[in-house]
Amino acid sequence: MDEVVKQTLRQTAFKSLPLGSIKPKGWLRQQLEIQANGFTGYLDEHWEDVGPNSGWLGGSGESWERGPYYLDGLVPLAYLLEDERLIKKANKWIEWTLSSQRENGSFGPTHMNTVNSEVGEQDWWQDFIMLKVLTQYEEATRDQRVIPFMNKYLKYLNQVLPTLPLKEWHEARGADLLLSIHWLYEKTKDPELLELAEIVREQTINWSKIFAKFPYWRKQTQWNHRIHVVNIAMGIKAPAVFYRQTHEEWEKEAVYKGIDSLMTYHGQAHGMFSGDEWLSGTHPSQGVELCAVVEYMFSMENLIRILGDGMFGDILEKVAFNALPATISPEWDSHQYDQQVNQVICNLAERPWSNGPDANMFGLEPHFGCCTSNMHQGWPKFTSNSIMATHDGGLAAISYVPCQLKTTVAGNVGVELTINSNYPFREQLSIELNLTEKTTFPLLLRVPGWCKNHQISVNGELQNTKIENGFVRLEREWNPNDQIDLMFPMEVQIEERNNHSVSVNRGPLVYVLPIGENWVCVQNRERFHDWEVYPTTSWRYALINNRGFKVKKQDITDQPFRAEYAPIKLVTEGRLLSNWAMEKNSASEPPLDPKPYPNAPIATIELVPYGCARLRIGEFPLLR
Ligand SMILES: [Zn+2]
Numbered sequence: 299m300d301e302v303v304k305q306t307l308r309q310t311a312f313k314s315l316p317l318g319s320i321k322p323k324g325w326l327r328q329q330l331e332i333q334a335n336g337f338t339g340y341l342d343e344h345w346e347d348v349g350p351n352s353g354w355l356g357g358s359g360e361s362w363e364r365g366p367y368y369l370d371g372l373v374p375l376a377y378l379l380e381d382e383r384l385i386k387k388a389n390k391w392i393e394w395t396l397s398s399q400r401e402n403g404s405f406g407p408t409h410m411n412t413v414n415s416e417v418g419e420q421d422w423w424q425d426f427i428m429l430k431v432l433t434q435y436e437e438a439t440r441d442q443r444v445i446p447f448m449n450k451y452l453k454y455l456n457q458v459l460p461t462l463p464l465k466e467w468h469e470a471r472g473a474d475l476l477l478s479i480h481w482l483y484e485k486t487k488d489p490e491l492l493e494l495a496e497i498v499r500e501q502t503i504n505w506s507k508i509f510a511k512f513p514y515w516r517k518q519t520q521w522n523h524r525i526h527v528v529n530i531a532m533g534i535k536a537p538a539v540f541y542r543q544t545h546e547e548w549e550k551e552a553v554y555k556g557i558d559s560l561m562t563y564h565g566q567a568h569g570m571f572s573g574d575e576w577l578s579g580t581h582p583s584q585g586v587e588l589c590a591v592v593e594y595m596f597s598m599e600n601l602i603r604i605l606g607d608g609m610f611g612d613i614l615e616k617v618a619f620n621a622l623p624a625t626i627s628p629e630w631d632s633h634q635y636d637q638q639v640n641q642v643i644c645n646l647a648e649r650p651w652s653n654g655p656d657a658n659m660f661g662l663e664p665h666f667g668c669c670t671s672n673m674h675q676g677w678p679k680f681t682s683n684s685i686m687a688t689h690d691g692g693l694a695a696i697s698y699v700p701c702q703l704k705t706t707v708a709g710n711v712g713v714e715l716t717i718n719s720n721y722p723f724r725e726q727l728s729i730e731l732n733l734t735e736k737t738t739f740p741l742l743l744r745v746p747g748w749c750k751n752h753q754i755s756v757n758g759e760l761q762n763t764k765i766e767n768g769f770v771r772l773e774r775e776w777n778p779n780d781q782i783d784l785m786f787p788m789e790v791q792i793e794e795r796n797n798h799s800v801s802v803n804r805g806p807l808v809y810v811l812p813i814g815e816n817w818v819c820v821q822n823r824e825r826f827h828d829w830e831v832y833p834t835t836s837w838r839y840a841l842i843n844n845r846g847f848k849v850k851k852q853d854i855t856d857q858p859f860r861a862e863y864a865p866i867k868l869v870t871e872g873r874l875l876s877n878w879a880m881e882k883n884s885a886s887e888p889p890l891d892p893k894p895y896p897n898a899p900i901a902t903i904e905l906v907p908y909g910c911a912r913l914r915i916g917e918f919p920l921l922r
Pocket residue numbers: 587588589590667668669670672
């Protein structure tokens with residue numbers, strides 16, 4: 299590779315829009331408000347680790363990742379909702395952090411920065427998260443202190459990293475630092491940042507190599523950063539981030555190979571791979587950690603920004619609409635560490651995973667508190683990334699969740715773009731464009747991979763469209779009040795899984811059999827209690843092949859991710875099995891040869907979206 303070429307950052311396919319330019323509407327706004335009225339808005343008042351004694355507020359308490367993780371979701375939530383109470387909360391942390399910078403450029407709680415150059419005992423990971431927080435904060439506020447602060451810190455890193463290299467967690471998560479270095483470089487064009495970026499890339503685990511020839515085919519049990527579910531969820535974006543620096547095509551390809559291998563060997567029905575600490579195979583009762591869910595979403599948001607392939611939007615939506623809501627209580631006041639696709643009981647019990655017996659309980663900090671602090675970024679960052687800008691003055695719709703964007707197109711023409719939708723619960727939606735004047739720019743519309751017969755019309759006129767890289771490109775002179783109508787017909791698609799079992803998809807939603815839930819409070823606190831969830835109905839159903847699915851629509855309530863109020867259901871037929879048992883406190887693998895009880899009648903069953911059901915069967919045996 300030519301050195302001159304290497305000294306530039308490869309242009310991304312799309313550009314993120316500054317935090318705050320996209321505002322959530324409809325059910326998405328409700329979801330963010332539920333979050334603000336639950337964990338995110340009140341965690342600091344009820345959980346010591348992000349409470350007033352946090353090291354990130356100058357106290358003597360927790361000083362590692364938990365404060366920065368919390369802020370990584372609190373800051374975008376506060377600015378998306380323009381919620382003064384939350385902005386005030388977030389600003390306390392930002393002010394402390396900005397004022398904590400030392401002469402040499404380092405920042406943060408002092409006891410995390412006691413550099414012992416002989417053994418190199420320096421943990422940088424918490425700083426990487428805080429930089430991601432600051433980039434978002436700068437975009438929302440244009441606070442002029444942020445860029446010089448980051449510059450000074452990164453110059454410091456440039457000096458010390460050669461002798462105090464990335465290790466352990468930060469060695470696995472260097473791509474998260476590179477995102478902030480790239481962000482700053484795009485603002486300042488300081489070539490020293492690219493030198494630093496190369497040092498960081500070389501010191502980070504070589505995720506490109508791992509994903510290009512994926513060696514972890516089986517369930518893993520040994521301590522190793524390369525098979526840690528959250529590191530993998532973060533690491534999958536690394537080859538694309540590296541590719542911006544190296545311009546090596548094989549690194550870009552490694553992303554695709556990596557996702558393919560993860561899904562082949564560890565894939566689960568909700569669109570993620572398993573990991574109840576380590577990659578755990580395809581058994582539908584293995585767990586997936588909540589941190590991995592939100593980090594995988596963040597990776598997909600970056601992958602679509604860098605590589606521009608709509609496929610990453612498909613994965614992003616599947617995880618956001620299914621795995622994310624399912625693992626958090628509808629009121630956002632308890633969450634799991636590990637969720638299971640076939641989750642028939644959430645209680646304190648030994649299960650075949652490395653996490654503790656409480657890992658699938660709902661609570662404040664089941665098993666370990668990382669998810670308690672890291673879960674907040676999921677919906678806010680998804681909202682901020684639902685529309686992006688193109689480099690030729692246009693816009694790209696990444697998802698069709700209800701929202702409104704205010705920005706400029708074609709240089710400096712003001713635009714207000716509103717997505718009126720109940721997507722993903724409905725198939726039809728519209729986009730209103732409100733321009734200050736007539737102007738020409740490209741509008742890219744993602745056509746989901748599951749959609750076979752999309753229809754796009756502009757002002758009632760059906761468009762003849764061609765899909766490229768997952769997007770339809772409409773380039774024309776737009777009038778001040780144009781309207782685009784989109785129809786993405788959702789058909790039921792049966793996905794074959796292991797042992798001839800199946801999962802049921804319709805559009806981006808996975809449909810499951812909800813099991814009656816009895817929530818038993820086991821630890822009562824002032825707020826944010828711990829719960830076990832016991833089944834009150836049978837779950838051992840097989841689906842019957844070729845019985846069809848009737849779509850049943852219901853009103854969309856303030857919290858659509860709740861089994862009682864599921865906005866959409868699929869009605870089909872099933873039979874109770876006699877040979878599907880509990881095993882190690884979970885549902886055993888769906889039987890290869892499902893045997894119904896001889897007298898079990900054919901039952902009408904109603905499937906609901908995965909995200910609605912905290913107890914469920916998501917991977918079914920099929921009676922053929
Ligand atoms: Zn976690």
